[in-house]
Structure formats: structure tokens, C-alpha cells
């Protein structure tokens with residue numbers, strides 16, 4: 001299970017808007033695109049002209065033949081309009097860039113490589129769709145990617161897919177100019193790649209007596225034999241893998257295999273228990289690093305993997321090793337003594353160094369999750385930064401290459417919309433807008449260090465994706481945002497423009513047989529607070545386009561006669577806002593009902609007697625009385641996080657004040673150990689010294705409740721006071737968070 005116990009706050013870089021951007025439906029957005037007057041008729045055949053030769057020519061023709069473009073390959077000189085694909089070494093396009101010119105004479109693509117020509121072709125295909133491949137607007141594009149690595153990661157262990165499914169995803173990646181597929185082929189829930197030397201990996205460790213990961217996880221987490229009647233799972237044969245690699249290569253996608261070590265290896269150790277510290281099945285999750293047999297096994301497996309996969313990188317995992325068995329294992333202790341390793345972190349690092357040397361000796365490099373930094377990073381390793389960005393920043397500063405995949409922006413297993421109306425996910429909350437906002441180059445890096453950031457990747461962990469349909473639902477459309485983050489320069493990105501293009505793309509994904517999330521029709525209410533004017537500006541926003549937002553401010557339900565939202569609303573005091581999206585006169589999405597208050601504590605003084613966590617500081621203690629409410633995820637910068645402590649806050653209203661309501665919202669998400677307070681005690685005082693109890697607010701939500709739950713702790717009555725003390729008691733569970741967003745005083 002991905003533990004997600006380490007939670008980082010990441011700052012969202014502001015998006016620069018380029019107002020003149022065209023919403024021409026190309027994803028990712030090209031760096032420079034000029035749409036011109038006129039269009040080229042492509043309803044009849046174009047001839048084909050190219051200086052590609054050999055396999056590159058064969059692959060390109062084979063690919064184009066599968067598209068709706070009408071090309072006559074035999075009519076080079078015969079037809080007056082032409083598709084030209086020309087390798088031109090003279091230009092500034094790098095390994096993947098292209099120039100596309102569509103004019104009266106035809107479609108001309110220039111690039112230094114066949115990959116560049118292929119990406120030019122992808123832009124042609126997207127542009128031609130607008131008129132069902134009958135015409136294409138005259139256009140000039142100069143385009144090349146921001147990053148060399150633009151990836152999707154797919155977990156095959158928790159739930160296994162199929163050759164056909166993988167090829168379908170590769171088709172989509174190619175369309176969005178993505179070029180890496182990180183294939184997570186081994187993990188505790190099942191081994192998924194045929195290794196000829198170790199048949200028990202695939203006739204035993206690839207099978208379990210439960211269909212879904214969740215059933216298996218909640219039962220005994222045992223494996224079974226392939227030929228057992230109730231065996232579920234599977235693996236890719238080497239022949240299938242070769243076929244998939246070839247399919248990907250024709251789409252200019254490199255497949256990077258991941259073989260997990262030393263942790264997440266329960267399945268290997270069940271099949272080959274002698275590779276564990278205990279020599280027993282179902283006891284350890286980590287390989288024993290003391291035994292030479294472990295290295296013999298890993299080298300044998302890597303031999304077959306390297307033989308199959310031509311990728312420069314071999315991913316060796318490295319994440320979340322428990323490291324516990326090593327502390328008492330005689331073999332591991334002996335290894336540590338002999339090698340002068342002072343702790344288990346260094347023992348892990350010993351293993352990664354040794355495996356790196358082996359992989360390097362075969363002419364390849366390793367890439368691993370950011371835990372491979374612990375105990376010292378192997379000299380040529382590339383780091384995949386998932387526990388926030390810090391690992392990546394540290395690696396880049398020490399001259400290592402980095403792929404950024406921080407959980408808060410790149411984990412496509414998080415909820416993408418209101419968890420209460422979404423199928424169960426692992427936790428977290430990551431809207432497509434937030435994915436889109438990501439900038440893989442942290443401000444903490446100077447220009448030279450920034451060069452070490454080679455790209456970005458969306459990660460799909462499938463604990464809670466039991467079906468292929470559901471897997472696609474989580475991938476699309478968020479992967480389109482990853483594609484644009486990876487390709488398009490920040491100054492050419494624009495959320496509203498992207499939102500338009502993604503909305504246009506969704507029907508096409510559906511037509512092509514994908515199962516995307518169709519974006520939320522619910523209303524979000526970003527606010528701006530003016531403390532001097534004592535007013536709040538509220539915007540009403542929606543992921544969907546092509547809708548009208550109608551709203552009311554008197555508590556009644558909005559309908560098509562209610563005002564249409566155009567510009568931000570101004571709130572002084574309290575507004576009882578209701579809003580809903582309507583499409584063609586019919587309501588879509590949920591009704592938003594929200595009281596927006598410039599309440600009595602905003603802008604007053606607050607003192608915290610307990611400390612908030614530096615990982616979730618939001619904007620400090622004033623977060624609790626700044627008027628801004630948190631959203632559905634604790635990591636949006638509006639929730640103040642307290643780790644392993646009660647919350648004790650005193651608000652000074654400045655003068656004796658009449659109070660009729662005090663409330664604060666709490667959140668619970670069991671996965672990442674975020675708990676509602678056991679209770680919240682409210683006290684008041686007039687001198688700030690002697691407090692008297694006003695009320696103690698409790699709730700009845702159990703800590704084992706699945707998913708994300710919110711609870712509003714509310715006191716209502718009549719009192720007067722200058723000081724209010726809020727005391728939130730943490731649950732009696734080892735370790736955990738309390739998140740509060742605002743203490744509302746009316």
C-alpha cells in the first residue's frame with residue numbers, strides 16, 4: 001500500500017496568461033502557432049513526399065495508413081497537393097521538435113528526426129479533426145518540447161491489464177506527444193513479467209485467490225497457483241512484451257520497466273523465501289541484502305529484462321522499504337559490519353550502488369524513487385521525486401538528473417472531484433486544474449540545477465482501480481494536463497484555454513472508446529478578501545465549458561430565470577449564495593449552497609498555544625481567521641496542519657462582541673492519517689486570562705470510515721466575549737494530523 005504518510009506542502013506557481021492564445025484544438029499547446037486565412041482541402045488524396053528511408057519510412061507509412069488521412073503513396077509527382085515529411089538537419093528543432101506549414105500546396109512537416117516528423121503529424125491529425133479530415137486550416141507551427149521526458153506510469157501489480165489495454169494507452173500517449181511509459185511490472189500484489197529462469201514468479205507470484213486488490217489486501221494477502229480454480233492475476237510473456245515494446249517504438253515511446261527492490265517485494269519472497277531475511281513466506285517485504293543469493297537473483301532477472309527492453313533506463317524501484325527485518329538478520333548485520341555501513345539506510349544504499357554497477361556494466365542507467373537518496377545516492381542514478389519535490393531538488397543540486405512526479409500534482413490515483421460523489425480512490429484530491437498548474441522546475445533551483453530536471457510523469461497506482469474502465473477514468477483527462485506540463489513552455493500555458501481544449505477533446509476520447517472522467521459541472525468559489533474594505537470578491541468557476549452558471553443570493557434554488565454569472569460577486573457581511581451550472585436550459589452538476597461571510601474574526605488577532613506543522617503552514621496561524629476556506633484536499637494551502645498535537649488557539653476580537661455562532665470545519669482521510677478532532681471545546685473570556693466553558697462539540701464519525709469526510713463543528717446561541725479559545729483534541733491513535741481551515745465567528 002502506498003502509505004502517503006509523508007505530506008508536503010507544495011506551492012502552486014501562478015500561471016502566466018497569454019491572452020491572444022488560440023483555442024485551436026492541439027494538445028499539448030504548440031510553442032508558436034499562427035492560424036491563417038484559408039484552408040486546405042484534404043477530402044481527396046494527397047501525394048506523399050519524404051526523405052525518410054528504411055525502417056523509419058516503413059514505420060511512418062504503416063502509422064499513417066491507420067489514420068483517416070487520405071494519402072496516395074504511389075503518386076509522388078502525380079497529385080498537385082502533397083504531404084511532405086522532410087528530415088532537415090539545418091534547423092533548431094532538437095530531437096523532437098518540428099515545423100508544420102499548411103498552405104495551398106499541401107502539408108509540410110520539417111524536423112531533424114523521425115520523432116519530430118511524427119509529432120508534426122500528430123498536430124496535423126488534431127487540426128484536421130475539426131472538419132472531419134476534409135480540410136485543414138492554413139497554419140504555421142514552430143514547436144518543440146520543454147522536457148525530454150514526458151511520461152505515464154502504470155501499476156500492473158495491484159490490478160493487471162492486458163496487451164490490448166497497454167497498446168490503447170500507448171496510442172493516446174503518442175497523440176499527446178508523450179514519450180515514456182514507465183511500466184510498474186513487479187510489486188507485492190503480483191509479479192507481471194515472464195522471467196524464464198524463475199518460473200515461480202509467474203506460475204505462483206502472479207496469482208491470488210481474489211479478484212480485487214482490496215479483497216486480497218483485507219484477507220491474508222496470499223498468492224496461489226496459476227492453475228487454481230479461483231486464481232486471478234496474470235503476467236506478460238516475453239513475446240507479448242517484445243510486441244508491446246515494438247508497438248511503442250513505432251509511436252516514439254520508450255518503455256521503462258520497473259523491477260522493485262529492495263521493498264515492495266512480498267510476491268518474490270513468497271515464491272523464493274530464501275531471498276528474505278526470515279527464509280519464510282509471508283514474513284518480509286524486503287529482500288535480504290546480506291545474502292549473495294539476492295544479488296544473483298536480481299542480476300539474473302535484470303539480464304532478461306535488459307535483453308528485452310532497449311530503454312536507457314532500468315527502474316529499480318527503491319521506495320518504501322520497511323528495512324525492519326534487516327536490523328536483526330544475521331546476514332544483513334554481517335554485511336553491514338563487513339562493508340562498514342552504519343545503519344539500514346546505508347545498507348539499502350549499498351544494494352542500490354551494487355545494482356547500479358551491474359546495470360551500468362550492461363550500458364544502461366538506473367532510475368529510482370527518491371528513497372534511493374537515503375544512505376547516499378548511487379553515482380549515475382536518476383531520481384524520480386514522488387514524496388513532494390524535495391528529493392528531486394536535493395538530487396538536482398548534487399548534479400543528478402530528476403523526473404518530477406510529486407504526489408500533490410502527479411498522482412492520478414487521487415480523487416479528481418468531490419470524493420462524496422466519486423468512486424472510491426486511495427485519497428488525496430487532485431483536480432485537472434491543479435495538475436495543469438504544475439511547474440516541474442522548482443524556484444529553489446538555479447539555471448544550471450534546473451537543467452537536471454529532465455521531465456515529468458503522471459503516476460497511476462491501481463489499488464482502487466479494479467477495472468480497465470476505471471483505470472482510464474482516472475488517467476483521462478488528467479494525463480492531458482501532464483502532457484502539456486511536459487511539452488509546453490510555461491509562458492504558453494493558460495488554464496482557461498486548456499480547459500476549452502480539454503472539454504473539446506473529451507467527446508473524441510469517448511468516440512475512440514476511452515472512458516474519461518467528463519469533468520465536473522459543480523461550481524467552485526475562489527475568493528479574494530479585501531481586509532481594508534471589509535469585503536469578499538467571489539468568483540464562480542466550473543471545469544466544464546459550454547454551460548451557464550445561474551445564481552441566487554437569497555437562499556432560493558437557482559433556475560434559468562436567476563441571474564447568469566458573469567463577473568465576481570461582492571460580499572459585505574453575509575451572502576447566502578446558491579449557484580448551479582445549466583446546459584441548454586437543463587441543470588447539470590450539483591447545486592452549490594454556501595454562506596459567504598466577512599465574519600467577526602476576520603482580520604482580528606490569533607495566538608496559537610500549540611504549533612502547526614512546517615509541512616502544512618498554509619499562511620501561518622492567521623490561516624484560521626483569514627476568511628479563506630479550505631477545499632476538498634488538505635494540501636491546497638488553505639488548511640493548517642497540526643501533526644501529533646492538539647490545537648489550542650485564542651482569538652482576540654479586540655473588544656467585547658456579541659456572538660451567535662462559532663464554527664470550524666474538520667476533515668478526516670484515513671489513508672494519510674488525517675483525523676477529525678475527538679472533540680472541540682470552546683471557551684470565552686473577557687480578559688484573556690480567565691476562560692469559561694461555552695460548549696464541547698463532538699461527532700460520531702468513526703476513525704475507520706473509508707474515504708474523505710468533513711464535519712462542521714458548530715455552536716449556536718447567545719453570548720458576548722472578547723476572547724474565544726478553541727481547543728481541538730487529537731484522537732488517541734498513534735500519529736496523525738488535524739487540519740482546520742477557518743474559525744468562523746458570527
Ligand code: ACM
Pocket residue numbers: 002319320369386
Ligand atoms: C510510490 O508512490 N511509492 C512511489
Ligand code: ZN
Pocket residue numbers: 276277287288289290291325326329330331332333
Ligand atoms: Zn537479511
